[in-house]
Amino acid sequence: MEEKLLDLLKEIDEDILEYEGENLFEAGLLDSFLVIDLVSEIEEAFDIEIDAKYVLEENFRTKENIMKLVKELMK
Template sequence: MDKLIEALKRVNPDIDYENEKSLITGKVIDSIDMTSILAEIEDTFDIEIDMEYIVPQNFDSVEAMWDMIQEIM
């Protein structure tokens, strides 16, 4: 999980990823940030995120992203 938070901080260090639970639905990150987040996650975990995973509920919190990564891996 720390590895994921580090990756996310590289995209936008100002966001409190540990505590924010509605990153997408709360409009904390926008579609432009999402592009960078996807690239960072793919690079960090050496995975490919298919379109079927790109839904708000998979990116609303670090925990949701972590679960998605586990599923893909």
């Protein structure tokens, strides 16, 4: 699961995988349009639905936060 998600993030911007900071948005690696694309890719890849209430900046600030969200939604 993690490897598949990392592949999706790499498709958005491979620098996301190397980023060690605390905010992908402030680093210029993610923006609202890319998050919408990413949500769509995650939903398709993992056969889950990400409700709009989960599409918050805090859930997408780091790759770890994104992984945590996907794991929670897959339960």
